[in-house]
Amino acid sequence: MKKIVLxxxxxxxxTAAFAQEDTTGSTMNQPVRKPLELxxxxxxxxxxxxxxxxxxxxxxxxxxxHTIWRTIDLREKMNHPLYFPQETRGTxxxxxxxxxxxxxxxxxxxxxxxxxxxxxDEFCTMYKDREAVRSSLSETHVTDLLDDETFEVxxxxxxxxxxxxxxxxxxxxxxxxxxxxxxSVLEVRIxxxxxxxxxxxxxxxxxxxxxxxxxxxxxxxxxxxxxxxxYIMYDELRPYLVKQEMYNPKNNAQRLSLDDMMTxxxxxxxxxxxxxxxxxxxxxxxxxxxxxxxxIESERITEKIRSFEHDLWEF
Numbered sequence: 001m002k003k004i005v006l007x008x009x010x011x012x013x014x015t016a017a018f019a020q021e022d023t024t025g026s027t028m029n030q031p032v033r034k035p036l037e038l039x040x041x042x043x044x045x046x047x048x049x050x051x052x053x054x055x056x057x058x059x060x061x062x063x064x065x066h067t068i069w070r071t072i073d074l075r076e077k078m079n080h081p082l083y084f085p086q087e088t089r090g091t092x093x094x095x096x097x098x099x100x101x102x103x104x105x106x107x108x109x110x111x112x113x114x115x116x117x118x119x120x121d122e123f124c125t126m127y128k129d130r131e132a133v134r135s136s137l138s139e140t141h142v143t144d145l146l147d148d149e150t151f152e153v154x155x156x157x158x159x160x161x162x163x164x165x166x167x168x169x170x171x172x173x174x175x176x177x178x179x180x181x182x183x184s185v186l187e188v189r190i191x192x193x194x195x196x197x198x199x200x201x202x203x204x205x206x207x208x209x210x211x212x213x214x215x216x217x218x219x220x221x222x223x224x225x226x227x228x229x230x231y232i233m234y235d236e237l238r239p240y241l242v243k244q245e246m247y248n249p250k251n252n253a254q255r256l257s258l259d260d261m262m263t264x265x266x267x268x269x270x271x272x273x274x275x276x277x278x279x280x281x282x283x284x285x286x287x288x289x290x291x292x293x294x295x296i297e298s299e300r301i302t303e304k305i306r307s308f309e310h311d312l313w314e315f
Contacts, residue, residue: 035090051242051259054189057180065178066305067191069274069283072171078269081247081261086166093244095258096168099195099232102240103133116237118230122174124192128230136229138162139199163197170196170226173234173270177305179312186309190234190263197227238263272298 074083082095093101102116118128118136128136138160145155172194179186203221241258248256261267273294274283284294 037090051239052264055183057178058182061180061182062178063181064308065176067174067176067276068272068301068305070173070175070270070272072173072268072270074169074171076269078267081249082258082268083166083169084247086164091245092247094165095241095244095246095262096165096195098240098244098258099168099229099237100137100165102237103137103232116232116240118232119192120230122192122194122231124231124233133230136227163199167197167199168195168229169198172196172273179309186305188266192231193234193237194231195229197229198224199227201225271295272301275301 072079072082074080085092085094088097099116103118104115115130118133120126120128120132141159141161142156143159144153145157146152147154173190174192174194175188175190177186177188200222201224203223238259241262242260244258246256246258246261248254256265273285274281284297288294288297
């Protein structure tokens with residue numbers, strides 16, 4: 001009797017195992033595993049670092065502050081850890097991809113409060129609605145529809161092209177430098193950040209006809225231009241940056257988040273293009289035309305802030 005019961009139980013287990021076998025090769029029911037990147041167990045990305053809050057700052061302790069605007073050009077070699085990888089690889093994402101994923105308004109699982117807000121002004125007072133953000137992340141092209149036999153234009157078609165995170169090649173950052181007399185330190189805090197996308201624009205200009213071009217035809221040229229994505233409050237972006245590990249060129253075992261690099265270590269190359277001034281905050285290129293002199297003016301503003309702290313301890 002015991003042998004019969006064991007035989008029936010073994011038969012049931014075998015039947016259940018064969019019933020669960022998927023012969024179609026589908027991976028829909030397979031568990032999602034973490035990307036295999038190391039030979040040892042890796043701590044969940046996002047759990048290795050918590051958001052470090054700023055030191056509480058009293059307005060009465062600020063004896064000096066200066067607001068500046070700087071440009072972070074991702075084409076410079078020092079800023080490559082912010083730009084690469086161009087596409088997501090395992091757990092590695094670029095800073096631009098983190099921003100794209102945070103403001104993804106078309107994500108089916110995201111609610112209104114879970115989307116990183118984008119603003120229309122640098123003071124971050126007016127929100128961009130979802131449709132405006134969606135249009136900022138894409139571009140619509142109008143192409144002619146041709147007949148298959150006569151190749152005549154029979155209509156037009158709109159093609160929506162979504163921008164890629166790799167097209168963000170520059171960040172404009174607004175930050176404030178201040179001196180705290182209670183702690184006797186000169187600190188800096190980023191207020192807002194503005195991603196800049198490099199896109200291609202077709203420009204038509206009437207001129208001398210080129211080879212195979214009739215008189216009066218406009219020559220269409222493709223030029224590169226900058227497009228603004230919108231203003232993002234940096235304090236609202238930090239919770240997303242702190243969860244993303246970045247590549248450390250010096251030591252990959254020393255894990256750093258994008259928040260560590262941008263907020264605390266500030267290991268990026270940049271130049272100042274504007275400072276707070278009485279002339280309605282005019283930019284440097286508005287009163288200095290030469291590019292070399294603009295960089296010299298940028299260094300002068302940097303040295304002015306550095307000299308303020310140095311002069312405090314000069315006896």
